[in-house]
Amino acid sequence: MKKLLRQFYAQGHPIANRFTEFKADLFAQGTTPAITMNSAVTTGISITGATTTGLLISGAAAGSAILVSGTSSQALYIQGTCVTGILFGGTVTTGIDFTSTTIAPDSSRTNSLIAVGDRLGEKTLTMAAAASQNLDPIQINLNIAGANPSSTSTINCIYQNITHDTTAMANLRLKCADWNIAVAKNVQDVYVYQGEIDFSGTTTASGEVAVMGLVLDSGTATTCNSWRVLNCTLRGTAAPADAHGIMINAEDGLTVSDGIRLMGTGMTCAIRIGDGSYGQSPVNFVGFPEAATGPVSAAGGTTHSGTVVKIACKVGSATYYMLASTTIS
Numbered sequence: 001m002k003k004l005l006r007q008f009y010a011q012g013h014p015i016a017n018r019f020t021e022f023k024a025d026l027f028a029q030g031t032t033p034a035i036t037m038n039s040a041v042t043t044g045i046s047i048t049g050a051t052t053t054g055l056l057i058s059g060a061a062a063g064s065a066i067l068v069s070g071t072s073s074q075a076l077y078i079q080g081t082c083v084t085g086i087l088f089g090g091t092v093t094t095g096i097d098f099t100s101t102t103i104a105p106d107s108s109r110t111n112s113l114i115a116v117g118d119r120l121g122e123k124t125l126t127m128a129a130a131a132s133q134n135l136d137p138i139q140i141n142l143n144i145a146g147a148n149p150s151s152t153s154t155i156n157c158i159y160q161n162i163t164h165d166t167t168a169m170a171n172l173r174l175k176c177a178d179w180n181i182a183v184a185k186n187v188q189d190v191y192v193y194q195g196e197i198d199f200s201g202t203t204t205a206s207g208e209v210a211v212m213g214l215v216l217d218s219g220t221a222t223t224c225n226s227w228r229v230l231n232c233t234l235r236g237t238a239a240p241a242d243a244h245g246i247m248i249n250a251e252d253g254l255t256v257s258d259g260i261r262l263m264g265t266g267m268t269c270a271i272r273i274g275d276g277s278y279g280q281s282p283v284n285f286v287g288f289p290e291a292a293t294g295p296v297s298a299a300g301g302t303t304h305s306g307t308v309v310k311i312a313c314k315v316g317s318a319t320y321y322m323l324a325s326t327t328i329s
Contacts, residue, residue, distance in 0.1 A: 040071040041070060041072050041073075042072075043074045044072050044077070046077045046078075047078045047082070050082075051078070053084050055076070057090075058087075058088075098113050101113070140158070162176060179192050195212060196211065197209065216229045232245050268314075273285060303328065304323055304324075304325035304328060305325060305326075306325050307325060307326045308325040309323070309325070310324075
């Protein structure tokens with residue numbers, strides 16, 4: 001490296017030519033890694049001007065394209081107007097890998113592997129009173145091509161997993177994701193999560209189609225006082241009159257067999273009203289439209305005839321029955 005630097009300063013060529021020749025000499029040595037920082041540095045790589053591509057790693061494979069092994073305040077620092085901060089070209093197995101890093105939890109949640117804003121302070125986004133303003137800070141957009149795999153295969157845009165199997169920790173809470181939106185000014189819509197599947201053309205899905213698939217496996221020896229696949233809580237005192245915990249809307253033109261389907265012979269009650277002790281029970285079990293509207297008939301009747309069935313219902317700890325028949329007179 002010292003020899004190359006001496007050559008750089010000793011050349012009588014213009015500065016631009018010197019950089020070109022210096023780069024060719026540096027990266028022609030066949031060394032791996034291409035750039036190595038193995039001592040304490042304040043700023044490993046600093047790009048401070050207007051940049052089209054801050055860092056380009058392309059071409060032949062390198063053991064370590066950039067290796068920073070010492071103590072660094074900023075291993076890679078890019079400042080200024082930058083169209084692409086880091087651009088990976090060629091075949092990439094793992095673009096950014098934190099497997100060998102050491103990161104420790106703390107009480108203030110200041111440690112993170114990737115941060116766009118953090119727990120201690122937001123990243124301010126300034127909207128303009130102009131045309132449509134949109135932003136997706138993290139974008140993944142894949143198009144599937146090629147041939148049908150010879151066996152079942154899966155493409156996940158994001159894969160997350162937490163394993164807890166070493167030490168019992170009664171005070172530990174585990175979440176793959178923790179999403180929150182805080183609203184204090186007028187907006188149009190607010191969604192913590194919006195998922196959508198759109199089919200077009202003549203398409204066959206041989207398995208299952210679901211916007212969200214949830215599984216809760218209890219194993220064989222799990223103890224828990226609150227066990228739910230989906231937990232929905234409505235909170236506050238300012239909810240509008242037309243508010244719903246869960247809304248299912250089958251739009252005009254669509255025919256579905258069931259709005260809600262409940263399955264399982266081990267299910268004691270398909271629907272339980274109230275908590276485990278039947279406290280906090282709603283005022284009404286169900287709400288129907290006026291007579292002669294939808295499923296409600298205006299015709300009266302007091303006597304069951306034809307085929308009569310009874311439907312078991314639990315009221316408190318006792319079992320009662322509702323009668324239903326094919327004919328009422």
